[in-house]
Amino acid sequence: MNRKTVIRVRDLVKKFGSFVANDRLSFDVYEGEIFGFLGANGAGKTTAIRILTGLLEPTSGEVMVAGFDACRQPEEIKRNIGYMCQKFSLYEDLTIRENIMLYGGIYGLDRKTIKERTERLLDKLRFREYGDRLISALPLGLKQKLAFSVAVFHEPRIVFLDEPTGGVDPLTRRQFWEMIYETASAGITVFVTTHYMDEAEYCDRISIMSDGRIVALDTPSELKRKYDAGSVEDVFVKIARPGMKYSQETADINGLG
């Protein structure tokens, strides 16, 4: 593949004391692709995402995100990425416009740009009539779509989605993935973790983590062929058994903060 690399990870190791959460991870993510990051609970996904987003420092290894070094230039990385976590991340007691204004401002956009993009976004989502309503008055599906729109509002190079569709109904999930496709086709790389295996099928490429290592990385169809499985779910079950040592300890560490 001769596409541009936006995330480059080589021999990434993250230790918490003597416990190895990420064991020599190496992978590339290309511009504009939808990269699925799969793994059982406690396999080390959250730790890896935190390193990629500049929240954690790696113990050793090379991590380049959007052309910047994760150890030395975390601030530059932060300006070039968007992030949406599993918990809903907009402020319930602020209106849609206020939320957008806040996040837009945090990412350094000027007022005029924010106003223009806000109106465009509200039109696109057909949210115009909700613009000045408090977030708490919206149904969960709308909130989730809005959270995603806010995460890419500043037009980052990469957007990280940490289980974005948890607790959302199938219809909204479908619409959500349409938004993800649209974003990717606009050139924004999507790095997504999920527990829904049907969603994994929508990804351009997926990696599967187990016991702190990446045990598989390829396109969904290639993985299915390689493991002689009918679906990504079967692939996952075949290779992603959480080891015995990943019991409470891992859960605790990954649950930090």
Add this chain to the structure above:
Amino acid sequence: MKRFLGFVRKEFIHIFRDVRTLVIIFGIPAIMIILFGYVVSTDLKDASLAFLDLSKDDVTSELIERTCSSDFFRKTADLSGYHEVDRVLKSGKAKVVIVFGENFGRNLESGKNASLSIIADGSEPNTAALVSTYANAIISGFSQLSMPAGQASIPVIVPEVRMFYNPSLKSQFMFVPGVITMVLTLICALMTSITLTREKEFGTMEVLLVSPLKPVQIILGKVTPYFFLSIVNVVTILVLSRLVFGLPVKGSLILLLAESMLYIFLSLSIGILISAVAKTMQQAIFISLVGMMLPTVLLSGFIFPIENMPKIYDWVSSVLPPRYFIVIIKNIMIKGTGFAHVWKETLILILMTVIMMGLAVRKFSIRLQ
């Protein structure tokens, strides 16, 4: 800077949209001032008093008149015999019964033992003790004045007691510094720890940390509004206590505000520290209330004097910031002393602030690792 201001603005919106927060920030100071000023007053005023006068002579009627002419007592009943004492006390018609024995006046004049007893309703020990002390004082004052001439060869020493600083012994004067301390502790420590853990609990903290905002900016942005609101509160309390209780600030107002800001900084750091330790809002509330509010009320010398505590509580209280802050504002407000008399306490508070801020910053960055 623009990013930061937008963030502060958002925090103000949080505060002004949440009725509960508003009530805590603006309602509680007013309520506490009124509550401590009027309801929890330890002054004696208009205590109901009954007399059982078995002597009915000039001396006793003068004594009764004297007692009732003070603001402290109000005569509610004249009893005709001992059998009525129990009834008036039980019915609450009187808190105290004063009994003059038979031939009271004549015994007093002839230098014999004149029998007088004060019977108080002991079910309210504080009031009873107060009432009987006051009554005792009035009557013994009288008995010394009316000593028969023959016995006055030994000069009767009447100690003249004057109360400095708080001449009328108004208890509100003592409570206002305590209320200021409580309110600042409540708003700074409790509210900031709640607002920071709320971001954690709702997942917005993660998003903020991934954003270009620096952790320091996030924390400062969250506590800045509370800093200003706390200053507003100090001023409000001072104005209220001036208007309602006529309590002036005798010392320098600037010094008082400067010391308050120092204490606000300290409490904010404690709030940040609590939020770094607590995982949920409930934990934050619990730690703030039990760890900060209770000691502030009980051990800081606000209600119970530290001198009367067992040594161990004295030690415990010596690590509590409110103890020193109360001393500082009492000195400035009531005694009107300058910085020369509060520098030691100020130094201790500055030291505590440095330690707490250091710990808070450390805790916060550890959490991010």
